[in-house]
Amino acid sequence: MDEPREAIRQLVRRLLESNDDTRGFTDTDSLIFSGRLQSLDVLEIALFIESHFGLDLTEVFDQSRLDSVEEIMKLIRSAKA
Amino acid sequence: MSFRLIPSLEKSPAFVARCKRPAGQWALLAAFTFLSSLLNQQWLLIGAFLALTTAFPEDRRRVVSACGIAIAVAVPNWLDLPFLDRVAAQEGLPHLHPATIAPVVAAVLLLLAALAAVAFRFPRGLVARRPVIAAVLSYCSLAAVVSMAPLTGRTRVAAWIAVLAMSRMLWFFCYTLTDRESRDRDSVALQAGRWRPAWMAGSGSITPIAKGGAYLRRIEAQNADELAVTQIKGMKLLLWAVILNEVLFWFQSVVYRRLGVPEFEAAFGRSVTGHPFFWYWNCLSLVAAFFGGLLQMSVWGHQIVACVRMAGFRALRNTYRPLESRTLAEFWNRYYFYFKELLVDMFFYPTYLRYFKKYPRLRMAAATMMAACAGNAIYHFLRDISLVAELGWWRAIAGFQTYLFYSFVLGAGISISQWRGKRKDRRADSWLRRRFVPALSVAGFYCLLHVFDDTNRTYGLREHFVFVGRLLGL
Helix, strand or coil, rough: CCHHHHHHHHHHHHHHHCCCCCCCCCCCCCCCCCCCCCCHHHHHHHHHHHHHHHCCCCCCCCHHHHHHHHHHHHHHHHHHH | CCCCCCCHHHHHHHHEEEEEECHHHHHHHHHHHHHHHHCCHHHHHHHHHHHHHHHCHHHHHHHHHHHHHHHHHHHCCCHHHHHHHHHHHHHCCCCCCCHHHHHHHHHHHHHHHHHHHHHHHCCHHHHCCCHHHHHHHHHHHHHHHHHHHHHHHHHHHHHHHHHCCCCCHHHHHHHHHHHHCCCCCHHHHHHHCCHHHHHHHCCCCCCCCCHHHHHHHHHECCCCCHHHHHHHHHHHHHHHHHHHHHHHHHHHHHHHCCCCCCCCCHHHHHHHHHCCHHHHHHHHHHHHHHHHHHHHHHHHHHHHHHHHCCEEECCCCCCCCCHCCHHHHHHHHCCHHHHHHHHHHHHHHHHHHCCCEEEEEEHHHHHHHHHHHHHHHHHHHHCHHHHHHHHHHHHHHHCCCCHHHHHHHHHHHHHHHHHHHHCCCCCCCCHHHHHHHHHHHHHHHHHHHHHHCCCCCCCCCHHHHHHHHHHHCC
C-alpha cells in the first residue's frame, strides 16, 4: 500500500469533513482552486508534510502545488529529491 | 428540491450546448453587457473587452493583458482624480486631462516591468526572495521622496500621478514577483497587463481580484464545455449582483428614509459634537451600516468576479454567505475573499513558514498578527497614500491610530478564535450551538468592530470609544 498517499488522503478527508464537505474526491480533484479547502487547511497540509516527512517547505511552498493529492505527492517527491 | 431564485442553468446539458455555439456565446455576451450597464459606468469597455476574449479564445491571456494595459493607460479613472486635480490646482495648472495622465501611467508600467524582468532574471536574489518587503519599502521610499522633495509645477503633479498609479498596482505587482520561479510563468509583458486587469475597469480598488498570473493559469477554462459553464456562472453571478443592488436600494430606502434610522456617519457626528442620538438609534445605525456594507461588498465583488468568469476564468466568488461564518477567520474568507487571500499570500504564509517553528501557538499567532494586523494596516495606509500629500506624514500616521487599533483587535480576535476552534469539536452539538450561536457571535463581533473600521483620519480613537459608550447608553 502507498502509505504516504493514504496518509495524505486521510488528512484531506478530515479537513473536508471539518468544513462540512462530505463529498468524495479523487487524487486529481482540485481542492484549493475549487474552494473546497481554505488557507488554514493548506497550512495544516504543509504542517503535516513537515512533521511526517521531515521536509522544510520554506523555500518551495506554493499553494498551487498543494491543490490535489497527486500534486501534494509530487511536491513531497521533489522536496525529498 | 430546494428553491433557487436563479436556476442552475450550468447543469443543463442542452443549455450548455447552446452557449458553446458562437451564436450562444454572443447572445450571452450581449446579455452580460446589458446587465453590466445597470451597475458599472464602464460597461462599454467591459463589453468590448469581453467581445475580444470571445472572438479570440485561443489568445485569451494575451487579450486580457493587452486590454488591461490599454484601459489602464487610456481610461485613468482608477486613480484618485479629484486628488490629482487638487494637486494640479495647487500648482496653478488646469484640470487634468486623461491625455496628461496617460504618459505617466505608461512610464510607471514600463518601470515596474523592468523591475519584474530583473526579479525574473535573478529569482534567488535577496529582493526576489523577499518580494513584499522589497516592494513595500521601495514604494514607501518613493512616496517619502515625492512628498518631501521640493517639487513644483508639472513635475510635482507627474510625481503624484506616479505614486498613486504605483499604489494601485503594488499588490498585483507583488503577485508577479511571487510568480518568478514558476516553470510555466507568463512573460513580463503578459504579467504587466494584469497590474490593472480589464475586469477592474471603473474600480479604484487595489485588491487583486483573481490574484495574479499563477492563479489565472490554474483557473483558466481548458475546453469549450468548461468555458460555457464558467460563462453561464459569470452571467448568473452578475444577475445576482443586480438583484442584490436592488435589495440594497430598498434596504436603504426603508431603513434610512421610512424608519428614520440615522446613517452611521450622522450618528457618529452627533456623538462627536456632544448631541448624541438615543442609544438605540446609535445601535440601529451601526447594525444598518454593517448590513449595508455586506450588501455593497457583495454587489461590487460579484460584478468583477462575474466579468473574470465571462472572460473564461473559473474564479471563486469574492463574497459568499458571510453571515454563515462560524469563526472570525472564516468571516474574512466569506466576506472579502481576495483581500484575505492577499494578506495570507503576502504576510501569513511567509511568516508562518519562516519563524517560530518550534512554538506552534506562537507561530500561528505571529503569522495571524502579521496578516490581519500589520498587513491589513499597511494595505490601508498605502491605499490612502494621497492623504500623506494632503495632511503630511505626521498627521497621516497619527490619524491612522483608529485603524491601527481596529487591525490589532482583529488580529488578536482571529488568533484567539483559531486557538479556541482547534480545541473544540462541535460535530456532536445541536444546530443551534454548532451553527447559529457561533454565526451570531461572529456577526456581533464584526458589527461592533465596525465602529473602528475608519481610515478617514478625521476623528481619533477617543471619539470612537465614546461612541461605543453611547451604544451602551453611557
